[in-house]
Amino acid sequence: MFPTNHKTIFVLDHTPYFGISSDYPIDFDVSKSRGPGYVPLPPICKSLWTCSVEAAVEYCRVVWDLFPEGKLVRFIVSDAAAHILNTWAVAQQNLTHILNGLCLVGPVRRGAGGDVVGLCAAIESLAEPSPTQSSRPPTESHFQNRGRIICITSARDDDSIRSLAEIAMNTLVQQNKKASAIQPPTTTDASTSTQSLVVHYCHLVIINVTPEKAETRVNNQPLTEMGGGLMGVEVIVCRASSLANLLGKLVLPHYRLAVTTVTGIPMKEEQNASSSANYDVDIIHSAEAHAGLRASQTAAEANESVVLRWWTPRGAEGGAGGCNGPLWRVTPADVASRPSACLVNFLLNGRSVTLEVPTRKAGCRSASHVLAAQGGELWIGALGGRTPYDDPPALSEGAGGRVTDYRIKEFGALMQQNKVHPLRGTGANARARTKLQRHTTYWPLTISSTLIFNLGSVMEPLTRLVVQESLTEDEVDSCRGVLLSLLGMESRHEFPTAQLPSNLRGKSSGRREEQWRQVWGELEALIRAHSASPAHRALLRTLLECRSHNHSAEGESSRATVIRATTDSPLSPVGAGNGNSNDVWAPRNALDALLGAPRPPRRPDFAGRMAAGSRPATLYSHLQQDVEAQN
Amino acid sequence: MPTVLLLDTSLSMSRPVPSSDSSENHTRLTIASAAINTFLDYLSVHAKLEYVSLVTFSSSYEVSIPFTREYDNIRAKLPLLEEGDKTCIEAALLGVNQLILNEWGYQTPVQIVLVTDGTFGAGPIRRNQIIQALPLPPTFPVRISILPIVTPNDHSLQQAMPLYQKIIDLASNQNCSMGNILRGAIYCPDQLNVPGAITAMSRLCEQQYQEFWCSLKCGQLEARVQLFPAPQPASHEGLSATYTISHQLHVIGFLSQQDLGTPIALSKHLIIPQAQSNNSNNNRENFGSKTPTKEGSSTDGSTDEDNISDPSKVPNFCVLLHGALKVEGMAAVVQLGSDWWGTVSAWCEASRARRSCLLLSVLRPGASAAPWLGALDQLGPIDETATNPETFPVRSWRSYSGGGSGCAWARPHALLADVQKVLRHARKLPDKTQHLYKELNRLRRAAISLGFSELLTCVGSALERECAALGGSAPPECSLQLAHAAAALRDPRTALDIKHTLQPLAPEFTVASMSH
Incomplete structure (x- = not known):
């Protein structure tokens, strides 16, 4: 938990020595001589400070491009005092913040100071919890507070490097002692957020920078453990001019990254647009993306960049959809180069690129990876391999596969109504689920199992409005209008299915009375399922009035069963189907029940069921008795 | 597997x-x-x-x-x-x-x-x-x-x-x-x-070889399904917690396949609908077969029996969902457990265009598994925030160009390109005056943050040289602007002030009068 690369701190030496030139001239007056009297500009050299800043910033760019969260970097500039440029807070983890801080620090000034203050400050910073760390109790067994300090400095000899490491080690031990001493009070007083954590491991990388020609008596030193595994020290000697390259290489093992060289990218020439040449672009991404290639690689090759050939996409072929596994973020190794910019823009414009392993055999191509952009970021995905779920069983042979009259169009409309959008704030998921819950309370799956949803325009405002959370007075009125017009149709002895196209009408055959009974039954089930708000209950009362108005007592028992059948949807509370099916139920809370919304009076239960008790009631039992009597 | x-x-x-x-x-x-x-x-x-x-x-x-x-x-x-x-x-x-x-x-x-x-x-x-x-x-x-x-x-x-x-x-x-x-x-x-x-x-x-059964729920609609291959518990880097898929997958809502793009799926699983068994899920059975129509028509008694014995004739929510997802070109977002999401879409193998099925893509645990959808726990219905809703994809702030920060000078060619750009504009005055100052300011900002004052001195003298190299036919404005820019770059009073921006020389009266 919390790997070493969770926290990284750069300590930049800002002492006067870093003001000296790197002695690596950059000649930028390469334009052709423009006649006599044209004096070429003298080449310029960066200072050691400039070299170390730009290298560190480039390291950060790679990290933050690939890990927008979870990998934190801090900067501490060390001269007479330690200038802490940013904290672990997410808002301060970006290049703009760092660059502004660097502006305020300014170029190297005269004065005393050294790298030690910064290093000590870095170790103290390491003890500060990151936002994710402070969200978890440090008492967890896996809680490991680890970090890496990259100290860019310049020392006289190996001895001063060693004493630097020892000072760091001592500070770390002191810091840990302090942290563990503070621990008991902080656990009692949980409100203090500025508690310091024990540092479990610190990887200290000391980079000794020198100008081009200067001699140095500092030697490279491989990773050595100090203080019983509390600290690992590594010393790297580097010329200022190659510092950026060095950090560009170091970032790979630190974050388990790998480089892919995309080769053979055809690009138009800047000068001569009619011709095109092939370019290579290096991209950096998680080393896991190469896992498939590693099988055929030696260990030495794995550290090198993998060369993959650009496979010019044809039409809509390819795309990241072909990947079965994860995607990884990608960032160009050299953002400023023109080929990189071209590749990035090509991808950001929505095209995807397939990469293939270059092989010598002609006619044999093997696609290995896909590059694509999504949401303004670049991603790489690995292709290849079968999927364990290929050749799936046909849905049509599975459960429900041979039903042909699903209400697919209506469900499509429901999906459109329940589209999700990126919102701000919590509870969005829960709101979405509540809405779906409401929209599906009474939702027959097939066309043949419903009449009211097939009636179309007759039912129009009602079926649309009733799923809302609440109804306005006007909406209740228009729903009432629908009910009344239905009542009118019934009293005119029209078929409810008269509105349907003839092909549907045939399916729902049956006598007119039965059809009407079904319409009313379904309507009741629909409205009852939604009768959580007062407006809905008012509508339900209207509906019940309509029904009672229109039906005499003789249809009582059969109608009760219709109600039961239609209300036996999955949401039926336990008991809705047993015995007292005439009881009006509705999703309501206890308060509603207490407030005493009017309920229709109980009706006597079907005589057969009352006789049967808890067992299923047999219909027409007297027929059986008659037969027995005759025999 | x-x-x-x-x-x-x-x-x-x-x-x-x-x-x-x-x-x-x-x-x-x-x-x-x-x-x-x-x-x-x-x-x-x-x-x-x-x-x-x-x-x-x-x-x-x-x-x-x-x-x-x-x-x-x-x-x-x-x-x-x-x-x-x-x-x-x-x-x-x-x-x-x-x-x-x-x-x-x-x-x-x-x-x-x-x-x-x-x-x-x-x-x-x-x-x-x-x-x-x-x-x-x-x-x-x-x-x-x-x-x-x-x-x-x-x-x-x-x-x-x-x-x-x-x-x-x-x-x-x-x-x-x-x-x-x-x-x-x-x-x-x-x-x-x-x-x-x-x-x-x-x-x-x-x-x-444990099978994985769960129920797929969309509001009140529900179907019992098998996930194949059986999903494995996932862990999140940096967190010790392992995530296991809950046995109830709740549909949160829907979004178009285009908005969804390719999610970063940990694994993908077929969703195979299962027949509703009689005793475990009695209500569903009623819902599917004993619908009012059947109730009304007494002649259908025999088909009722058939339906129960042949599960493929009992309506199943999965089949409906699959059909609708396919027709609308949409995908469903499902919650797999706490802080874990996945997507369900209709999928069909390229070689078997007709055999299509429901596929569950299990995302990385955590709300940030698909950054272009925003935080997954904040996906919600739109009608409650009717004003100016955000749309997919949620854009990241990343720029990749390196131009914005102007600090990618670690490789000499990048520095070279930026300086050449300034000089190119300088040679095309007065048309490119605005461009020249824009580039100069960018260069200046980057140089100050890198502590690279040598560069500014050097560019200043380069501009002076351009000024000297101007032919006699060049408008006088050019040399004035170049001299002004060169002086401003090296002005010791503002040399280290990041907030200071170089301004072109005030427009000349000749230009102003021409425009009238």
Whole structure:
């Protein structure tokens, strides 16, 4: 938990020595001589400070491009005092913040100071919890507070490097002692957020920078453990001019990254647009993306960049959809180069690129990876391999596969109504689920199992409005209008299915009375399922009035069963189907029940069921008795 | 997950097994075959979509049956196996690695069931050599289970046990991110006969090949489904928590396939709808078949019975969902557990355009698994925030150009390009005055933040040189602007002030009057 690369701190030496030139001239007056009297500009050299800043910033760019969260970097500039440029807070983890801080620090000034203050400050910073760390109790067994300090400095000899490491080690031990001493009070007083954590491991990388020609008596030193595994020290000697390259290489093992060289990218020439040449672009991404290639690689090759050939996409072929596994973020190794910019823009414009392993055999191509952009970021995905779920069983042979009259169009409309959008704030998921819950309370799956949803325009405002959370007075009125017009149709002895196209009408055959009974039954089930708000209950009362108005007592028992059948949807509370099916139920809370919304009076239960008790009631039992009597 | 049955056919496997019943002559190999048949029987009931391959080995290995779902091919092959020479596990595992990588790539988790006879044919020194030579862990996620056909107290088994344990440990100890799969185990039969081996194999099947059943819920609509392959628990880097998929997948809502793009799926699973069994889910049955229409028409009594007996005729929510997702080109977002999401979409293999099915893509645990959808826990219905809703994709702030920060000068060519750009504009004055100052300000900001004051001095003198090189025909404004810019760059009062921006020389009156 919390790997070493969770926290990284750069300590930049800002002492006067870093003001000296790197002695690596950059000649930028390469334009052709423009006649006599044209004096070429003298080449310029960066200072050691400039070299170390730009290298560190480039390291950060790679990290933050690939890990927008979870990998934190801090900067501490060390001269007479330690200038802490940013904290672990997410808002301060970006290049703009760092660059502004660097502006305020300014170029190297005269004065005393050294790298030690910064290093000590870095170790103290390491003890500060990151936002994710402070969200978890440090008492967890896996809680490991680890970090890496990259100290860019310049020392006289190996001895001063060693004493630097020892000072760091001592500070770390002191810091840990302090942290563990503070621990008991902080656990009692949980409100203090500025508690310091024990540092479990610190990887200290000391980079000794020198100008081009200067001699140095500092030697490279491989990773050595100090203080019983509390600290690992590594010393790297580097010329200022190659510092950026060095950090560009170091970032790979630190974050388990790998480089892919995309080769053979055809690009138009800047000068001569009619011709095109092939370019290579290096991209950096998680080393896991190469896992498939590693099988055929030696260990030495794995550290090198993998060369993959650009496979010019044809039409809509390819795309990241072909990947079965994860995607990884990608960032160009050299953002400023023109080929990189071209590749990035090509991808950001929505095209995807397939990469293939270059092989010598002609006619044999093997696609290995896909590059694509999504949401303004670049991603790489690995292709290849079968999927364990290929050749799936046909849905049509599975459960429900041979039903042909699903209400697919209506469900499509429901999906459109329940589209999700990126919102701000919590509870969005829960709101979405509540809405779906409401929209599906009474939702027959097939066309043949419903009449009211097939009636179309007759039912129009009602079926649309009733799923809302609440109804306005006007909406209740228009729903009432629908009910009344239905009542009118019934009293005119029209078929409810008269509105349907003839092909549907045939399916729902049956006598007119039965059809009407079904319409009313379904309507009741629909409205009852939604009768959580007062407006809905008012509508339900209207509906019940309509029904009672229109039906005499003789249809009582059969109608009760219709109600039961239609209300036996999955949401039926336990008991809705047993015995007292005439009881009006509705999703309501206890308060509603207490407030005493009017309920229709109980009706006597079907005589057969009352006789049967808890067992299923047999219909027409007297027929059986008659037969027995005759025999 | 696909399975390799790695069967030892070395000579020691043909040793006869002493038995009280003289009518049956069993060798270790025939007992192993019986166990493998049990394994196949179990799969054909519980996981008939698994691909299984039979690989036999002795000192060399042979792919007897390549990966198939036709388990009968394997059954038919078992009696025909030829015996080999000595057991050589490391070579066999190497061959299996090749087979799996060629067939499944390195992202698909695979199971290996090693059936051997409990001897590896050498002493402890050789054993350590074998352990050194084991090609484990492979690059793909794998789980190895071992079924030694031997009596539990056999001496050779005691010898081989450390090797077996090492194989299982190494296989589960991989660094693959998606390899959070369960560990394999050694399933030793209680006694050396057919029933003993069958019991051990059944135990293996029950532990290593669990089906995954859950219900897919969309509001009140619900269907019982099987996920294939069974999803594995996932872990989140940096957090010790492991995530397991809950047995109720709740649909949160829907979004268009285009907005969804390719989510960063950890794994993908078929969603196979299952018949609603009568007793467990009585309400559903009523909902599907005993609908009012059927109730009304008395002649339909017989079809009612049919429907219950034939599950394919009982309406199922999954089929409806699949149809609607396909027609609308949409996908459903489902919650898999706390802080874990996935997506369901209609998927069809390119080669089988007509055979389409529901596919669940399991995302990385955490709300940020698909950054272009925003935080997944904040996906919600729109109508409540009607004003100015955000749309997909949620853009990241990343720029990739390096131009915004202007600090990518670590490589000399980048610096060169930026300086050349300034000089190009300088030569095209007065048309490019605005461009010149924009570039100068950018250059200046970057130089100040990098502490690179040498550059500003140098560019200043370059501008002066351009000024000197102007021909007589050039408008006087050019030289004025260049001199002004050069002086402003080197002005010591503002040299280190990042907030200061260089302004062009005030517009000349001639220009102003022309515009009137």
